[in-house]
Amino acid sequence: MRYDFTDYVLIVAGAVTRVAVYALLALPAALVVVLSFTSGETMDFPPAGFSMQWYQKAFESEPFMSALWTSTYVAVIVAIAALVIGFAAAFAINRFDFPGKGLLQALAFSPLIVPAVVLGIGLLYLFAWMNLIQTMFPLFAGHLVLAIPYVVRTVLASLTLHNRVLEEAAMNLRASPLRVVRRITLPLILPGLLSAAIFAFVTSFGNVTVSVFLTYGGNVTLPVQLFTYLDHSYNPLVAAVSSIMIFVTLAVILTIERLIGAETLS
Amino acid sequence: MKRRTFLKLATATTMSTLAAPYVHAQEKKFAGITLRFGGWGGLYDETIQKYVAAPLEERTGLKVQITAGTQSADLVKLVANKENPPFDVYQADSAYMVEALKADLIQEVTEAEVPNIKRILPGFREYGEYGVPYSVFTYIPIYNSELVEQPLTTYTDLTRPDLEGRVALPAATFDTWSLYLLALAEENGGSISNMEPAYSLLEQAKSNILALAQSTVAMIQMFETKEASAGVISDARGHELRTKGHPIVSVYPPQGIYGATSYMNVVKNAKHPEAAFAFLDQMLSDEGMLGLPRALRLGVTTDVKLPDEIAKDLTFNTPERIALKKKVDWQKWMADRSARIERINKILRG
Known part of the structure; x- marks a missing residue:
């Protein structure tokens, strides 16, 4: 294959763009992680030296650790619930024609088009009206509302792309619809389901805007704790806590990757 | 032992025994109660926990639950839950006080309920009987x-x-x-x-x-x-x-x-207003008032005596400087x- 000058320019431009995009995506997080190991008292770059003191302080901080626990268990429960609800919705949208299908689809994606602040205030008033505000339920429900669109979109794409021949063969062999879903559909779209679960987890784990309205009774999430901390203090503890958030998210993704393999997930 | 001495001793012992549970109950009069406080997060909340909540708990048994948030989000929470507010004590700066008063969210607090109010410097209580100013920035x-x-x-x-x-x-x-x-x-x-x-x-x-x-x-x-x-x-x-x-x-x-000034307010329909008053009083005490200047170099609102190493860093550290407050x-x-x-x-x- 012959390359002319234009091809070379495009190849180089493509490579430069890729590097720039990857750098832009990874550098902020990498910078935060690097700063979290500073031995200095300020978030100066380059760091003054290497130290784990800010991690020690982060792990000793009761507000941060209880917030980390709250964020983690809320995100895990939300990911599981969003997966169940999102799969059901995506399956219905993909497989069946029924009155109101367009409305269901629009509703499933609507949280994406409503600004998160407005959604947070709306949910606050809704749960206040239901007299449920002084429980953990609004936080779960708020995060669930945010996560469902991502799950529906991802699962819907998996369902649309996967070949239905195996499902039809199973049904020809008299497998019940539930058995077909359980033994054929779910295993075939497993990578999509797990990607959706990761989306849901990350959406819930990193949310501030909705959480700040729905937390109650000391159950503050880590991003809200971090956000309020920044209002009065600005030191490498912020970088250490942010890095812990990054590590937790990475741990979730890597665990899933170890369970099913990166190739399958991609 | 003489009869008179014996009677005196016996009476004193009996009185002490009878009074002990009452005195103890007075000391721990908020035992079993949890006060819900809308915090502002980070070092701010840690300081209030250390200098206000912890000494108060030791003295009265009152537990303080601090929920970190922003004053805007807390205000919206209170407006949405007027009958059953999520906090007993709400913090607001001078600007948010206007909104809190407009929304009729907070109650008046007088010297009768919070005796240390008498120690607040002249001109620092901008909203009459509403709000207890505890910090100035x-x-x-x-x-x-x-x-x-x-x-x-x-x-x-x-x-x-x-x-x-x-x-x-x-x-x-x-x-x-x-x-x-x-x-x-x-x-x-x-x-x-x-x-x-x-x-x-x-x-x-x-x-x-x-x-x-x-x-x-x-x-x-x-x-x-x-x-x-x-x-x-x-x-x-x-x-x-x-x-x-x-x-x-x-x-x-x-x-x-x-x-501006930061205020603590007892929320209308608060579950534990008496505990909230005690919390505010502890905030205005010398121990409570010196916490935020120590940790964050925020100004004080009472006549508390400031240590020199703190006073030198504060804006309002002399009567002349205080006179400049607009x-x-x-x-x-x-x-x-x-x-x-x-x-x-x-x-x-x-």
Whole structure:
């Protein structure tokens, strides 16, 4: 294959763009992680030296650790619930024609088009009206509302792309619809389901805007704790806590990757 | 032992035995009660926990549950749950007090309920019987002495031509932080009802503005990276920059210093108003009052005696400095908020 000058320019431009995009995506997080190991008292770059003191302080901080626990268990429960609800919705949208299908689809994606602040205030008033505000339920429900669109979109794409021949063969062999879903559909779209679960987890784990309205009774999430901390203090503890958030998210993704393999997930 | 001595001793022992449970009950009169406090997070909450909540718990058995949040989100939570509020004590600065009062969320607090109110300095209680002021913060001009040759002495100095492209100011959406605008107006013959002098000065000195900070962190970073040579920031943050080794000088303009006050409020329909009063009283005690100055160098609102090493870092550390504290008509300031933001945006876009 012959390359002319234009091809070379495009190849180089493509490579430069890729590097720039990857750098832009990874550098902020990498910078935060690097700063979290500073031995200095300020978030100066380059760091003054290497130290784990800010991690020690982060792990000793009761507000941060209880917030980390709250964020983690809320995100895990939300990911599981969003997966169940999102799969059901995506399956219905993909497989069946029924009155109101367009409305269901629009509703499933609507949280994406409503600004998160407005959604947070709306949910606050809704749960206040239901007299449920002084429980953990609004936080779960708020995060669930945010996560469902991502799950529906991802699962819907998996369902649309996967070949239905195996499902039809199973049904020809008299497998019940539930058995077909359980033994054929779910295993075939497993990578999509797990990607959706990761989306849901990350959406819930990193949310501030909705959480700040729905937390109650000391159950503050880590991003809200971090956000309020920044209002009065600005030191490498912020970088250490942010890095812990990054590590937790990475741990979730890597665990899933170890369970099913990166190739399958991609 | 004589009969009389024996009777005296026996009576005293009996009385003590009978009175002990009562005294103990008085000491731990809030045992089993949890007070819900809307916190502001981080070091702020840690300080209140250490100097207010912990001593109070030891003395009265009261547990304090601090939920970190923002005053705007907490206000919305209270408005949405008026009958069953999620907090017993709500914190608000001078600007948010206007909103809290408008929404009828807080109750009056008098000296009868919180005896330490009598120790509040004159002029620090801006809303009559509403709100207990516990901390004061100012927004003053600061400059980097290595980068600015001629020292600043007033808010108006921020518009000097030699500071072109080097001044960092807050976004107009910050209600208390943008008090520098009122300062610009009043230093130049204007008033809260006539902000034109401030606007025309800003228009003329538009090229001085490096950026309008959307957060305190962004503002601090501009000074840390030396992008900004001068600006307006809270006195506590100016001190923080100095402790990090930056040559930042705080300016105390002789015409007046602008700032706001933080208040604690007992929420209407609070579950435990008595416990909330005790909490407020502990906040105003010497022990409670010295916590925030120690940790964050925030100003005090009572006649508490400040240790010298803290006093030297505070804005209002002498009667003369306190006399410079400008009174702000917060109702008017907040009523003009939208128009002010619109005007600033128009000036800076133009």
